[in-house]
Amino acid sequence: MHPETIQQILLVRRPKGMPVEEDFKFDQAPMPKPVLNEVLLKTLYVSVDPYMRGRMSDRKSYVPPFQLDEVIKGGVISEVIASQTPEFSEGDLVIGNLGWRTYQTAHEDELRKIDEKLAPITTHLGVLGMPGLTAYFGLLDIGQPKVNETVVVSGAAGAVGSVVGQIAKIKGARAVGIAGTQEKLDFLKNDLGFDEAINYKDGDFYEQLKQTCPNGVDVYYDNVGGEVSDAVLRMINHGARIPLCGQISLYNLEKPDIGPRVQSQLLINSALMKGFIVSDYAKEFQEAEQILAKWVQDGKIKYRETIVEGFDNIIQAFLGLFEGDNIGKYLVKIADQSK
Template identity: 60%
Template sequence: MNKTTQQEIHLANRPVGLPTMTAFDFVEKAIPVLEENEVLVRTLYLSVDPYMRGRMIDAKSYIPPFQLNEVITGGAVGEVIDSKSDAFKRGDVVTGNLNWAEYTAASDKAIRKIDPTLAPITTHLGILGMPGLTAYFGLLDIGKPQKGETVVVSGAAGAVGSVVGQIAKLKGARVVGIAGTDEKIDYLISELGFDAAVNYKKDSFADDLKEALPNGVDVYFDNVGGVVTDAVFTHLNKFARIPLCGAISSYNNESKEVGPRPQSAMIKTSALMKGFTVGDYTADFNTAATDLGTWLSEGKLKYEETIVEGFEHIPDAFLGLFKGTNLGKMLVKIADPEVAVL
């Protein structure tokens, strides 16, 4: 490796409303020098995810906020270029929470090796990674779908929602997806096998949703919040379960939302709504990863990826999440492998 400097992306300010490019600062820095038990990882793919918007706010949450004028971090897959750890060698393919940078000096405890012969390496940022695990635990531990029940998924064509719907089908449920374009509606039904899907951007959304739910809603996996969730709540069945995964509709609001209050609907139906993050289930990751990997290898799960190419386009890909430009997992390809064999 002849390079001595690299590009990083820092958080330049704390945006109000939908972030713009001014929130991101491209900085040239020296490629880090390794300390003991560290490895130098060259980034191949970066994941951009909606939860990152919350980390741009200086507020208490389940994960610390990004710091101003410091590098942004997120899920990534990369190759080991150099190592001062007995656990990793040059050419290993790894995944972990890495810098929005061309290279990261990572602790050997912060990354894990992946086998690129078992599945494409990008799946470890999607269906076999955080989104797949989130879908698995939220649906099966909180939603507990039973055969013949109706499961509704908002954000159904995204990285999490698309897996939720497919697992629900594996469990024998009737699955209804909610998405924002007719192309995504067609994908959910024709490719993923959803029983019905509804476009929430159409004026007929409320009527279309009612038509798709002749037997009401037993499980609502909520990735969106806002008016979509308000509409679904009018169809809750007795003892409905609501895994609360995301609220992307409000992440860029400049003021607090005021909408229909959920208490009345939940009391009347004895419904359960529980918020969660995938970090709640770290002790069971291996079990979930094994199930997801088995279903994927058996052809029972499908996935899509929207891949934006180029380090300079990381902010574009991130902002695209809030415009719904992605089908499935949104990723950024940073580089082809230099030494790893894929």
Template identity: 65%
Template sequence: MHNEQIVLSARPNGMPNSEHFRTESIPVKDPENGEVLLKTLYISVDPYMRGRMNDRKSYVPPFALNEPLSGGIVAQVISSRSTELTEGDIVIGNLPWQKFITAPDASLRKLDPDLAPISASLGILGMPGLTAYFGLLDIGDPKPGETVVVSGAAGAVGTVVGQLARIKGARVVGIAGSDDKLHYLKNELQFDEVINYKTENVRDSLSNTCPDGVDVYFDNVGGDISDAVLSLINKGARIALCGQISLYNLEKQDHGPRMQGQLLINSALMKGFIVSDYAQHFEQGAMELAKWLKEGKLTYKETIVEGFDQTLRAFTGLFTGDNIGKQLVKVADPD
């Protein structure tokens, strides 16, 4: 077995590129008592990882230089010295970007491949789906007939947000960056209105698609798009602040309109959140998402690139809008 890992070799200033990473050959480590040897099947790449490449305080420690990056991974047990897991088991965990990983069994959760495709545990039934679920339903709290706007609407989180809002009887407006994405949102996910921020004047389009204002905004992108949405919020609006992907690779501090006055006069709520804030409720959220998925009320799309050597391309593609739905890297098939 030839093992490799991807490490952070330098901290990016702006968009990450190949100069900031290094692929290394490493030995395969035999498991000790309570450990298993894993073969990586799928790697999740997510926008929040960009923030961890900066050496500054955040809700999670930064990646260490010259150490492997890590994130959500689905893997298969190929050798076990665990009483909990056996060879052939499919598991998920927060693991290093390696082809073969030795990990303690306590850091892993066993998956049932018969419940859903194993890749779904990194998307709609995993962190992105739970992020959408708690951010929209707890903070946004959409009511029937209200207008919900979601930016980054064609991503792993945004696609679920829009569908959940429709389940709750709301009217959904999605903002994305290509005609293919808008076609998917409108025709497959049944969003009521869609806006292409790359070809349209977002402020004008929002005025046309939200004639009664905005009641709930799920913010994945920040920047000028969010400034435009917040200018249209209604009395009692709720804003779930999930991500700011438009700002992650800026080389200078961003400056924009100061929206506190808009929040004040509309008695509006803006709340930032991290999905781990809801950790004690994950089981409840996952069960409800799985139920809606089984009933056909939810669907999902994955953008999958193949090959461990394509992991960095998949990651940087998040910031150029290459993906529709969840972006994954397929490293191997299960045995």
């Protein structure tokens, strides 16, 4: 028996600076029923991601902002519990950009079936999902690391950065990771095989950067922006490539960030800085997912997940992203698969 009502989370106020719990509302709604070409889904795992903060502000971005008093959407793994389409059967596991709801209906076009044999299902929100694909395309298409080059990754212990450094190693480059706690530095060096890992909170961060990158920086995979990126950009080599993936240090600022201008560094070093969105590469997702899965199966890419349990903990998990609470992909487990 399924419940008569579902739980859901609405955005009720646009955050000013760091989001707070009062910006969100836990709500109840009647259990929906699927119509033709739809399925009824039970939510198993919800992904919390830094990009969602941008969608909470009413400003132009690469995706439209969330609407007030509507359910927040993000990456969700669900189980099909009733189907009105031949595309999906009861018991199928699917992934899609879905609502923060315990149950919901979705059109068949919004969903992709998960291959449970590739790897544990949670990886489809992490190393084999949007974060892993972001790392893959940003590094290999824009960064193009070569043997013995130095690749620096900020936000290196997160879902994207941890994969970037390992792909750099697969390609024969040196990987230098930047993170914010000793636990994360140990994870990067001891578990993932980064050559060096440095703490951006250390007073001598820039000196450490110079020591760990004696030959300069050939590729800088930028996940954080701000002062960390200012320091790395002072060290780029001629012909450096800078994939611009995220700017998490700036997402909660209430005023525009004023920092060093990067144009002169790019100019004198004939360097390339290019922003990108993973959906730019949608036609190549399937092939990339297979390559990433093979690397995971062969032990060339390792991953860690930070999983908290309970629908009631989604907001806390999202806010924790900006405090650096997670190592690897941050997920919220909502329910178990039906047996």
